Amino acid sequence: VKRVTTHVLSEMKLKGEKISMLTSYDFSMARIVDKAGIDVILVGDSASNVMAGNETTLPITLNQMIYHGSSVVRAVQRALVVVDLPFGTYQGNSKEALNSSIRIMKEARADAVKLEGGREVLESVNRILSAGIPVMGHLGLTPQSIHKFGTYAVRAKEEEEAEKLIEDAKMLEEAGCFAIVLEKIPAELARKVAESVMIPIIGIGAGNGVDGQVLVIHDMLGITQEFSPRFLRRYHNLFAEIKGAVEMYISDVKSKEFPNEREQY
Numbered sequence: 001v002k003r004v005t006t007h008v009l010s011e012m013k014l015k016g017e018k019i020s021m022l023t024s025y026d027f028s029m030a031r032i033v034d035k036a037g038i039d040v041i042l043v044g045d046s047a048s049n050v051m052a053g054n055e056t057t058l059p060i061t062l063n064q065m066i067y068h069g070s071s072v073v074r075a076v077q078r079a080l081v082v083v084d085l086p087f088g089t090y091q092g093n094s095k096e097a098l099n100s101s102i103r104i105m106k107e108a109r110a111d112a113v114k115l116e117g118g119r120e121v122l123e124s125v126n127r128i129l130s131a132g133i134p135v136m137g138h139l140g141l142t143p144q145s146i147h148k149f150g151t152y153a154v155r156a157k158e159e160e161e162a163e164k165l166i167e168d169a170k171m172l173e174e175a176g177c178f179a180i181v182l183e184k185i186p187a188e189l190a191r192k193v194a195e196s197v198m199i200p201i202i203g204i205g206a207g208n209g210v211d212g213q214v215l216v217i218h219d220m221l222g223i224t225q226e227f228s229p230r231f232l233r234r235y236h237n238l239f240a241e242i243k244g245a246v247e248m249y250i251s252d253v254k255s256k257e258f259p260n261e262r263e264q265y
């Protein structure tokens with residue numbers, strides 16, 4: 001199979017071919033997602049929420065991200081694998097940002113790293129890129145800044161924040177980022193950003209005018225239940241499916257229906 005590279009993604013934007021991206025955090029799920037033909041797998045720090053049960057993405061550590069990343073990379077044959085730099089491993093210290101990224105590339109064997117922010121993290125972005133490590137940006141609702149925002153509501157609805165976001169996107173492109181995730185911003189603004197830069201813009205809650213879409217796999221499969229933002233389309237109710245299967249198993253065990261004659265030695 002021909003591997004997806006950052007170069008392939010930029011060609012897709014040129015051709016107007018939309019980029020598909022989903023998260024994965026473990027070997028078994030990543031294998032299914034890769035076999036289905038996804039273009040990009042994000043080992044997101046959303047693992048902090050969906051895998052570890054934390055309220056925010058802030059607690060997850062670099063070692064934990066490397067564990068998730070290496071598990072995913074072992075499963076993947078085709079997709080580009082991007083691993084999130086977790087909170088506290090790149091902000092305000094470009095040397096630490098570089099060291100963290102090098103660990104992700106060497107120990108998880110990822111294809112690229114992703115980090116949140118624009119001008120605030122530009123020095124870190126430059127230093128990581130100068131080591132030859134591809135960087136994906138992330139603007140708009142950046143969940144590592146939840147304590148600054150105070151809410152997970154839509155970002156950049158006002159002119160000032162919208163202008164800053166467009167400038168940040170151009171800054172990240174200029175620095176050499178290969179793509180940018182835009183999270184939960186008005187669709188018109190996201191379209192404008194996608195038209196203003198040559199690099200692919202991947203949206204989540206950013207409308208249809210961008211170059212690709214990303215969702216958290218547990219959300220789109222309906223494994224998580226409580227989280228229901230407008231942008232989330234559920235393709236399955238896996239919570240109910242799994243619960244039903246577990247209930248049948250419990251019932252079969254209790255009734256001694258499992259195992260039967262053919263299921264024993």
Ligand code: KIV
Pocket residue numbers: 023042043044045046047084181183204214215216
């Ligand atoms: O961590 C994550 O899952 C993400 C996506 C929502 C873009 O950053």
Ligand code: NA
Pocket residue numbers: 044045046057084
């Ligand atoms: Na993330």
